[in-house]
Amino acid sequence: MINVLIADDHQLFIDGLKAMLLDVPGIRVVAEAGNGKEVLQLCEKTPVDLVIMDVNMPEMDGVEATKTLSKKYQDMKILGLSMHLDRYYISDMLKSGATGYLLKNTGKSDLLHAIHTLHSGESYVSEEVNKLLLNSFFKNPSKYQVEEKLSERESQVLDCIANGLTTLEVAEKLFISKNTVETHRKNLLYKLKAKNTAELVNNAYKKGLIN
Amino acid sequence: MINVLIADDHQLFIDGLKAMLLDVPGIRVVAEAGNGKEVLQLCEKTPVDLVIMDVNMPEMDGVEATKTLSKKYQDMKILGLSMHLDRYYISDMLKSGATGYLLKNTGKSDLLHAIHTLHSGESYVSEEVNKLLLNSFFKNPSKYQVEEKLSERESQVLDCIANGLTTLEVAEKLFISKNTVETHRKNLLYKLKAKNTAELVNNAYKKGLIN
DNA sequence: ACTCCAATCCCTGAAAATAGTGATTTCACA
DNA sequence: TGTGAAATCACTATTTTCAGGGATTGGAGT
Numbered sequence: 001m002i003n004v005l006i007a008d009d010h011q012l013f014i015d016g017l018k019a020m021l022l023d024v025p026g027i028r029v030v031a032e033a034g035n036g037k038e039v040l041q042l043c044e045k046t047p048v049d050l051v052i053m054d055v056n057m058p059e060m061d062g063v064e065a066t067k068t069l070s071k072k073y074q075d076m077k078i079l080g081l082s083m084h085l086d087r088y089y090i091s092d093m094l095k096s097g098a099t100g101y102l103l104k105n106t107g108k109s110d111l112l113h114a115i116h117t118l119h120s121g122e123s124y125v126s127e128e129v130n131k132l133l134l135n136s137f138f139k140n141p142s143k144y145q146v147e148e149k150l151s152e153r154e155s156q157v158l159d160c161i162a163n164g165l166t167t168l169e170v171a172e173k174l175f176i177s178k179n180t181v182e183t184h185r186k187n188l189l190y191k192l193k194a195k196n197t198a199e200l201v202n203n204a205y206k207k208g209l210i211n
Numbered sequence: 212m213i214n215v216l217i218a219d220d221h222q223l224f225i226d227g228l229k230a231m232l233l234d235v236p237g238i239r240v241v242a243e244a245g246n247g248k249e250v251l252q253l254c255e256k257t258p259v260d261l262v263i264m265d266v267n268m269p270e271m272d273g274v275e276a277t278k279t280l281s282k283k284y285q286d287m288k289i290l291g292l293s294m295h296l297d298r299y300y301i302s303d304m305l306k307s308g309a310t311g312y313l314l315k316n317t318g319k320s321d322l323l324h325a326i327h328t329l330h331s332g333e334s335y336v337s338e339e340v341n342k343l344l345l346n347s348f349f350k351n352p353s354k355y356q357v358e359e360k361l362s363e364r365e366s367q368v369l370d371c372i373a374n375g376l377t378t379l380e381v382a383e384k385l386f387i388s389k390n391t392v393e394t395h396r397k398n399l400l401y402k403l404k405a406k407n408t409a410e411l412v413n414n415a416y417k418k419g420l421i422n
Numbered sequence: 423a424c425t426c427c428a429a430t431c432c433c434t435g436a437a438a439a440t441a442g443t444g445a446t447t448t449c450a451c452a
Numbered sequence: 453t454g455t456g457a458a459a460t461c462a463c464t465a466t467t468t469t470c471a472g473g474g475a476t477t478g479g480a481g482t
């Protein structure tokens with residue numbers, strides 16, 4: 001029997017998965033969480049074999065939760081889940097300890113296959129994800145681990161910018177110099193491969209760095 | 212027996228709902244669609260009583276599909292569904308002919324309640340949605356119907372801007388004057404209540420006007 | 423101990439965006 | 453057939469962004 005925890009910020013999605021897994025022999029949904037913090041709390045109380053972990057969640061996202069979980073519970077399997085095909089999140093989840101990754105546009109059979117494969121100790125990613133990983137690996141074996149990950153400060157600045165603050169306003173809000181904000185801004189443009197603020201926010205959304 | 216069609220661009224979500232509704236007496240899922248066009252096609256072949264319609268879909272979104280459906284099939288009930296609480300989409304769906312609206316963070320019981328209420332001929336929106344509608348109605352009874360809907364041209368400009376094009380580049384791409392693009396830009400800022408480009412793109416995402 | 427990197431700060435000039443006005447044409451629809 | 457909204461174009465002045473160089477500090481990891 002595989003004890004499963006489902007973590008997603010949309011209750012209806014959880015309820016759907018629960019119903020779907022209810023009549024699958026060998027799988028039992030033992031808990032559900034709406035964010036990363038809840039996942040950690042629930043895992044302390046309940047024995048969980050596998051977590052179906054949405055990447056984008058409020059409070060604490062899937063990547064953070066995965067990092068903590070995989071350190072604490074060596075045997076626990078984590079299956080990453082997201083809406084869009086995004087190298088950044090995918091590789092981040094896998095590096096954090098997830099051994100599987102699916103997109104939400106895959107179907108039931110794929111999910112079941114993933115669950116069983118993960119439980120047997122192997123890893124599993126859906127076809128598109130696999131293709132993406134292979135591509136980026138072969139094209140760019142060195143830069144593969146670098147990625148365009150943002151620092152804490154950069155994330156804060158990005159958030160301010162997306163909310164309409166100008167460079168000066170960001171500087172005031174974060175108690176730093178205007179010049180510093182400009183540097184962060186430049187680095188953000190570089191890391192997210194954007195020409196200007198509009199594309200920056202756009203790309204940030206596509207990569208799930210906002211919301 | 213209520214014949215239900217589920218429209219959502221995430222197969223896993225559809226599969227979840229299907230499983231959830233499978234053991235509910237009186238409800239039968241007869242079809243599923245990944246975008247608005249598929250909904251229209253399927254409705255021609257299969258008799259459908261109620262559509263669970265995600266607002267954000269590729270090809271043709273939920274609003275467009277709802278408009279067509281509600282004209283063509285007077286008796287068909289449409290239940291709008293989205294992730295975020297957004298007045299623009301909600302009122303748009305309801306004006307287009309949907310008689311119900313739920314957020315994806317509501318649970319199974321709410322969904323069932325909505326389906327049955329809609330089928331009985333009444334309308335149903337979840338509590339948060341109701342609150343939002345009441346608020347905007349009382350605060351702004353006149354502007355209620357106006358809303359910040361974008362024109363075709365404005366959407367094009369918005370799209371260009373989000374993709375990093377400058378005003379001049381947009382002008383060249385759309386074969387119009389720089390000044391015109393500036394006007395559209397100003398109107399976009401006004402309609403989306405944004406102070407600058409960054410907030411514009413941000414708000415556009417929140418409202419689902421992009422992607 | 424050394425190195426890398428995040429975070430901080432600085433300067434300049436050109437390019438772009440924004441605010442505040444104004445106007446004309448076209449086209450649907452009431 | 454008139455009205456209103458969308459789409460088009462125009463000008464000015466100020467603010468903001470962007471690209472291009474720099475530099476220093478402190479901390480984490482090897």
